[in-house]
Amino acid sequence: MADPTCAIGCADEDLILPNFEQDDCTVAAVFGQISELFLAIPGHPLVTGDLAELTTRFAAADATQIVRVLVRGDRPRSTAAAPLLRSNGRRIAVPGEKSLNITIDDVTPANHEAVRQIQCGGNFLMWYKTYEGKFYFGGLGGIKAFIDIDMVIPGETTDSMTYQGTATWTAKFMEEMLLYPLAA
Numbered sequence: 001m002a003d004p005t006c007a008i009g010c011a012d013e014d015l016i017l018p019n020f021e022q023d024d025c026t027v028a029a030v031f032g033q034i035s036e037l038f039l040a041i042p043g044h045p046l047v048t049g050d051l052a053e054l055t056t057r058f059a060a061a062d063a064t065q066i067v068r069v070l071v072r073g074d075r076p077r078s079t080a081a082a083p084l085l086r087s088n089g090r091r092i093a094v095p096g097e098k099s100l101n102i103t104i105d106d107v108t109p110a111n112h113e114a115v116r117q118i119q120c121g122g123n124f125l126m127w128y129k130t131y132e133g134k135f136y137f138g139g140l141g142g143i144k145a146f147i148d149i150d151m152v153i154p155g156e157t158t159d160s161m162t163y164q165g166t167a168t169w170t171a172k173f174m175e176e177m178l179l180y181p182l183a184a
Contacts (some may be wrong), residue, residue, distance in 0.1 A: 003173055034073035034100060035131040037167075038138075039124045040066045046127075046140040051181035066127075069114075073102040073128070078174070095172040100128060102149070104163040115163045118147050126167060133183045139176030145169040 007014040040057070044064050047053060057066040080096035104111060118124075126145045127138035137143075149165025 030130060030134060031132045032074065033131045034071060034075065034102070034128050035133075036129040037069040037071050037073075037100075037102065038066050038127040038129070038136070039069060040064075040126075040142060042123060042125045042144055044125065045142050049140050049178050049181070054181060069104065070106060071102045071104055073100050075100050075128075093172060095170050097168060097170050098174070099169075100145075100167040102147075102165050102167065104149075105160065107151075107161050107163070111163070112151070115149055115151065118149055118165075122146075123169075124167075129180055133180055135177045136180045137175045137177050139178065141176075143167075143169055143171075143175055 005016060007016055041063050046057075054066070057064055058068060060066070076099060078096040078098045080094075083091040083093060104115070123144045123146050125142035126147075127136050127142055129136040145167040146169070147165055147167045149163055151161060152164050153161050
């Protein structure tokens, strides 16, 4: 899937109407909470995103590997940059900052070292999936994102330690949505 086709002209009459698919009797609701992140090294996007490719990439032990991370998270509305105003008064959408808030509940020595590895810095190629599991987001190309993450040790003995962070990136459009081939 490519980016949407936007109007070339400056007049409102040049706009392209969106094509919505809706049913008066049924709502295609997709329930929230991000439940999984998929991380890869930039330069290794998905080719087909099908079951065979994902299974192979999850099992790989080289630069093509995709690492699956169980998380709890959300994707808030983007922080949009101020729209650019043209001399004719038309507002032009400009790229804004997008983010995922993530929490890793599974605190183990291996996961602690994995978080420390992320803290080395750099951008990861990332996809994410909601708990429902029907779709994953990031398209075949993935999302090139910076992940800022750290451990949180609560002050209460009844609260558990976690790793909490934010993945951020800048883009004009929201990320592409694909059918998740491993959905139950």
